[in-house]
Amino acid sequence: MSRPTRRKDAARTIAFTVLREVWGNGAYANLALGQRREGLHAADAAFVTELVSGTCRALGTYDLIIARASGRALNSLQPAVVDVLRLGTHQLLAMRVPTHAAISATVDLAALQIGERVAGTVNAILRKVAAHDVAGWLELLSEGSDERGRLALATNHPRWIVDAWAQVLPADELADALAADNVAPSPCLVVRPGLADRAELGGTPTRWSPFGAHRDGDPSAVDVVREGRAGVQDxxxxxxxxxxxxxxxxxxxxxxxxxxxxxxxxxxxxxxxxxxxxxxxxxxxxxxxxxxxxxxxxxxxxxxxxxxxxxxxxxxxxxxxxxxxxxxxxxxxxxxxxxxxxxxxxxxxxxxxxxxxxxxxxxxxxxxxxxxxxxxxxxxxxxxxxxxxxxxxxxxxxxxxxxxxxxxxxxxxxxxxxxxxxxxxxxxxxxxxxxxxxxx
CATH class of the missing domain: 3.40.50.150 (Vaccinia Virus protein VP39)
Known part of the structure; x- marks a missing residue:
């Protein structure tokens, strides 16, 4: 019996490589992403960014979903297989990728990057993941949880962080604070006082700092940043x-x-x-x-x-x-x-x-x-x-x-x-x- 023809997808391959660097070697996702996505077309670069960042953001929740769907502990699976499943789960539950395409492309990725032997396992688990949308999974996983436990799942945070935030925030702000952690910030630039004027940054001035401005795009393309008279800073x-x-x-x-x-x-x-x-x-x-x-x-x-x-x-x-x-x-x-x-x-x-x-x-x-x-x-x-x-x-x-x-x-x-x-x-x-x- 001949093996199926596998299609290599450059964007998903980069996303898998970055995820392995993050969870296998302790890399920071934003730095690893920046190094790997150079040369991609804008649409592919955006796809890779969302795939990696979104997977990292919801990773704990996805791990619970994968464990429930597979009926086994994650540590019984090869770490690289777990990362492939995380990427597939994000596509199925949080991206506008058709179910068939998400499963097919992820199975191909697993076969090409790990080995043909894992393709069947990845396919079977992802089909079970696809049986529910994210709301359905959250409902299943939240059974028996208290309010903070449900909030932790819904906002993709470990429970201990939710408990810590609850100590320092009014109760009516807790959900908003956790949700804000899931919104990527716009790039913020800052001048070096005495070396540049904020007007040289372009973009939109920061609300309170007299030194900064928000500006989309590559900061290194801005003259004052490239010259060292300004930098990137929240x-x-x-x-x-x-x-x-x-x-x-x-x-x-x-x-x-x-x-x-x-x-x-x-x-x-x-x-x-x-x-x-x-x-x-x-x-x-x-x-x-x-x-x-x-x-x-x-x-x-x-x-x-x-x-x-x-x-x-x-x-x-x-x-x-x-x-x-x-x-x-x-x-x-x-x-x-x-x-x-x-x-x-x-x-x-x-x-x-x-x-x-x-x-x-x-x-x-x-x-x-x-x-x-x-x-x-x-x-x-x-x-x-x-x-x-x-x-x-x-x-x-x-x-x-x-x-x-x-x-x-x-x-x-x-x-x-x-x-x-x-x-x-x-x-x-x-x-x-x-x-x-x-x-x-």
Whole structure:
């Protein structure tokens, strides 16, 4: 008996390759996508983007559907087969791909990329997936769940994230906040102060940051970005840097404690130069320090910013050496799920203790690094209480300033003395900001 003729589909093959890099090698979906889709026609590039991003976004829900449809645990299937099934499930349940085409193309993909032996299994499971639409599957999977459990399924979030958001949001905003995580943001550009004017960015000016603009298309095609006089940065990141620059502090150099990849450093460097001060950007990883230096390359004397490779938990500078310090600490990144949809399934509650310990150490370093009267901005791209208010509550030797008073133009951002931005309220990443003044 002859084997069926298999049709190779370039777009689906790229999507499968990216998904394997994400779940097999720990790659970031947006970066892997950017590297793989070059040279595709616009329609194919858009198809690949939706296929990968949508699959990553709903992956946990799709895994439950695949397990129910197959009647077996996912770990009993080859990982590559699981990724093929995830791609097929997304086409069947969330894309306007006809059922026959979605199944046929996915079976061909499995046969060509994994082997003919898995084609029958993939075909059988996808036909069972196709027996219900997404609403039908959600109804089946939600049986016996409470309200938050149903909300987690409907918005493609792990339950633990839903529970964490419920701690910090009014109940009537919870669904909107989770839904906003599923809407990809438009590209946001930012000028380097003193090197470019916002008008050079084109696009639509950001609502509150005086430095940014939203502009669709490839940022590298914009002259000021290509020249290093502007970059790509979410408006929320722009705002927290602006708040630090607005705080009253002694004269002296500024420090970016965890600078990589350098977006906030580049904005702070310009603001520091306008104040007649120098920015020192410190980064632990040499490859990330090179990214910081590249972001700062357009600055020249006077007060040209300095990039160093250093471990901020064992600082290479003396205590009290700086007037201001930004501690944009490593975190779960749960505030940027719009950009990295896979993070919601990659991160686990067990990641928090180690990250929180590091965050406390870095905040302590930042406080020691500023002179008495100096100001520290503690920033995370996560609204999780364990990474935000609970870390700040453990800080000693400081007075908490009113962060909202330093961003008075931004509505509905105050969370006590802190600023908490949200995608559904502000159209930004969910950035947290605390401003702390070192006591005498």
């Amino acid at each position: 408006e929320g990141s722009q705002l927290v840097a602006l708040a630090l620059a607005r705080a009253t502090a002694p004269a002296g150099p500024w420090l970016d404690l965890c600078a990589g990849p350098g977006g906030k450093s580049a904005l702070l460097a310009g603001l520091a130069r306008e104040a007649g001060e120098l920015l020192v950007a410190s980064e632990l990883q040499p490859h990330r320090a090179r990214l910081v230096a590249d972001n700062l390359r357009a600055y020249r004397e006077p007060n040209r910013p300095v990039t160093i490779v250093a471990d901020a938990t064992r600082p290479a500078w003396r205590d009290g050496a700086f007037a201001r310090a930004l501690a944009d600490v490593p975190c779960t990144g749960l505030g940027a799920l719009r950009r990295r949809p896979e993070s919601r399934w990659r991160r686990k509650p067990t990641d928090l203790p180690g990250l929180v310990a590091l965050q406390r150490d870095l905040l302590s370093t930042a406080i020691r690094s500023v002179a008495p009267g100096g100001v520290v901005a503690y920033v995370t791209c996560s609204p999780h209480p364990a990474e935000t208010v609970e870390v700040v509550a453990g800080a000693t030797g400081v007075t908490v300033l009113s962060a909202p008073e330093h961003l008075p133009e931004v509505p509905d951002a105050a969370s006590g003395d802190f600023v908490q931005l949200w995608p559904h309220r502000h159209g930004t990443d969910a950035m947290f900001l605390a401003l702390l003044r070192r006591n005498a």
